[in-house]
Amino acid sequence: MAVGSILESFEAVLLDLDGTMYHEEYSLPGAVDLVRMLQKKGVKFACLSNSTTSPLRVMNRMARMGVEIDPSNIYTAAAATADYVLHEFPDRPRIFNLATEGIQEMLDGLVDWVGGGGEPCNAIVIGNPTNVYATDERLRMALQLARKKAKILGISADRVYPSARGIEFGCGALTHMLAYASGEEPIFCGKPQRVFFENLCRRLNVQPNRCVTIGDNLEADIVGAKALGMQTILTLTGVTRRKDLREVMPHLQPDHVIEELTELLG
Ligand SMILES: [Mg+2]
Numbered sequence: 001m002a003v004g005s006i007l008e009s010f011e012a013v014l015l016d017l018d019g020t021m022y023h024e025e026y027s028l029p030g031a032v033d034l035v036r037m038l039q040k041k042g043v044k045f046a047c048l049s050n051s052t053t054s055p056l057r058v059m060n061r062m063a064r065m066g067v068e069i070d071p072s073n074i075y076t077a078a079a080a081t082a083d084y085v086l087h088e089f090p091d092r093p094r095i096f097n098l099a100t101e102g103i104q105e106m107l108d109g110l111v112d113w114v115g116g117g118g119e120p121c122n123a124i125v126i127g128n129p130t131n132v133y134a135t136d137e138r139l140r141m142a143l144q145l146a147r148k149k150a151k152i153l154g155i156s157a158d159r160v161y162p163s164a165r166g167i168e169f170g171c172g173a174l175t176h177m178l179a180y181a182s183g184e185e186p187i188f189c190g191k192p193q194r195v196f197f198e199n200l201c202r203r204l205n206v207q208p209n210r211c212v213t214i215g216d217n218l219e220a221d222i223v224g225a226k227a228l229g230m231q232t233i234l235t236l237t238g239v240t241r242r243k244d245l246r247e248v249m250p251h252l253q254p255d256h257v258i259e260e261l262t263e264l265l266g
Pocket of ligand 1: 019
């Protein structure tokens with residue numbers, strides 16, 4: 001069976017964004033047409049990202065690249081973190097935001113925001129060190145809160161991320177810094193965490209074994225999705241190279257490998 005027609009045998013297609021659909025501000029070959037094809041065929045799909053911002057903000061970025069998509073088709077690690085907070089603390093939690101405006105927008109009105117290190121706090125939401133809420137002053141407040149047992153919630157466990165300036169410290173690095181300093185264990189909500197894929201399947205109303213995940217990162221996309229019994233397609237346009245697969249155990253290998261998304265436009 002051609003790889004392209006495989007997509008039709010699933011109830012939902014999960015598409016990673018960075019390195020799969022786009023690279024910095026450019027869409028990758030086949031990305032725009034693949035979304036159009038899924039929209040035309042009425043196949044359920046979601047675009048996934050370990051981004052620390054909201055689906056609405058990702059939607060605007062994609063629109064600038066010529067991909068018109070509804071925010072309900074986008075699931076970011078920040079959205080997964082907001083879902084986790086509301087599920088874990090159903091009684092209007094007290095949250096400290098060390099991350100983004102996207103987190104602020106998604107949880108505004110649903111939580112009480114903590115404004116200082118001396119206040120009661122259920123959880124601290126942590127993003128990248130460059131996020132607007134991660135100021136020196138707020139980092140010190142977060143440390144005070146973590147030492148008083150506020151939960152340490154990392155949006156993703158990413159060690160680093162690429163930017164126009166080069167490689168930057170990622171959300172995982174900042175989260176571990178706070179966890180190390182306070183002696184508490186962090187919790188992560190993005191890919192490849194189980195909670196990320198489970199929440200997304202709940203939103204899409206599909207069983208994981210009826211989904212196929214397409215991504216460029218073996219660890220975050222392929223291994224994460226396989227852990228829930230999803231089928232997987234690795235695209236070689238991002239992080240993982242074909243030679244990286246030589247060292248990988250058979251049960252962690254992607255089900256299919258493609259050079260780029262155009263191979264799925266059957
Ligand atoms: Mg990626």
